[in-house]
Amino acid sequence: MTLRVAEIFGPTIQGEGVLIGAPTVFVRTGGCDYRCSWCDSLHAVDSAHRHDWLPMDPEAVMTEVRALSGDRPLTVSLSGGNPAIHDFAPLIALGKSEGYTFACETQGSIAKPWFAALDTLVLSPKPPSSGEEVDWSAFERCLEAAGNGPESVIKIVIFDDADFAWAQAAHARFPDLPLYLQPGNLMVDPDKPVDLTETTARLEWLIDKVVAAGWFAPRVLPQLHVMVWGNKRGV
Ligand SMILES: C[S@@+](CC[C@H](N)C(=O)[O-])C[C@H]1O[C@@H](n2cnc3c(N)ncnc32)[C@H](O)[C@@H]1O
Numbered sequence: 001m002t003l004r005v006a007e008i009f010g011p012t013i014q015g016e017g018v019l020i021g022a023p024t025v026f027v028r029t030g031g032c033d034y035r036c037s038w039c040d041s042l043h044a045v046d047s048a049h050r051h052d053w054l055p056m057d058p059e060a061v062m063t064e065v066r067a068l069s070g071d072r073p074l075t076v077s078l079s080g081g082n083p084a085i086h087d088f089a090p091l092i093a094l095g096k097s098e099g100y101t102f103a104c105e106t107q108g109s110i111a112k113p114w115f116a117a118l119d120t121l122v123l124s125p126k127p128p129s130s131g132e133e134v135d136w137s138a139f140e141r142c143l144e145a146a147g148n149g150p151e152s153v154i155k156i157v158i159f160d161d162a163d164f165a166w167a168q169a170a171h172a173r174f175p176d177l178p179l180y181l182q183p184g185n186l187m188v189d190p191d192k193p194v195d196l197t198e199t200t201a202r203l204e205w206l207i208d209k210v211v212a213a214g215w216f217a218p219r220v221l222p223q224l225h226v227m228v229w230g231n232k233r234g235v
């Protein structure tokens with residue numbers, strides 16, 4: 001089963017959400033069914049870049065992961081694009097047999113049976129500022145596909161007040177799922193450094209919103225990798 005791979009990189013730290021700070025290797029596939037207005041990974045979304053997406057079989061991907069990790073098992077983060085476009089079942093089976101664990105980041109628009117074989121499923125439904133609209137029945141199918149296999153969590157990016165209200169409503173739909181919020185980043189040019197003062201101000205704005213709302217369900221986190229490296233590729 002061939003995967004279309006935009007990049008494999010690491011070890012780095014997982015910069016977002018439930019696994020923040022955990023050493024990980026990323027496998028980023030090409031292609032996405034969404035076009036979020038603020039996407040920070042267009043090189044794995046926009047079909048103009050499709051010639052850079054390498055067809056690789058699972059054994060070739062694992063060879064690269066093993067080389068990067070020095071054969072020491074760690075968490076492999078599957079991202080994209082939307083990794084749910086692809087069949088990761090063989091890669092997960094191969095990696096797990098060698099002690100690797102697997103996390104996946106997806107928007108929740110496409111459900112796959114291999115979600116059940118993951119250790120962590122991060123569902124990241126898109127708020128109004130993205131310009132996309134969530135199909136909640138597709139989202140629920142993702143949770144059903146995962147079942148009791150992985151820990152399933154929700155991570156929502158917040159740019160403005162409308163996104164914040166939307167996140168509260170999303171949480172009301174799935175009150176039992178751990179919820180992570182992160183401020184949106186508008187500085188997505190990989191060649192430009194981020195303005196840390198602005199990044200911190202956005203985080204402070206979001207913390208203030210949560211506290212003022214007396215809403216104690218979510219965990220509010222920065223994008224740690226953005227604070228350290230901006231939107232640089234391969235970290
Ligand atoms: C690049 S996406 C790839 C996986 C999948 N397509 C998704 O959106 O979940 C990985 C994560 O980055 C987040 N993200 C993308 N662009 C962002 C931005 N400009 N600021 C903050 N988070 C962003 C997404 O919401 C998602 O949680």
Ligand SMILES: Nc1nc2[nH]cc(C(=O)O)c2c(=O)[nH]1
Nearest residue numbers: 012013014015016079225235
């Ligand atoms: N360090 C690091 N953490 C991340 N968390 C989610 C990422 C993504 O683009 O999916 C990402 C990424 O690209 N790098």
Ligand code: SF4
Nearest residue numbers: 032034035036039081
């Ligand atoms: S769903 Fe994810 S990869 Fe696709 S456009 Fe949105 S943020 Fe980018």
Ligand SMILES: [Mg+2]
Nearest residue numbers: 040041079225
């Ligand atoms: Mg990213």
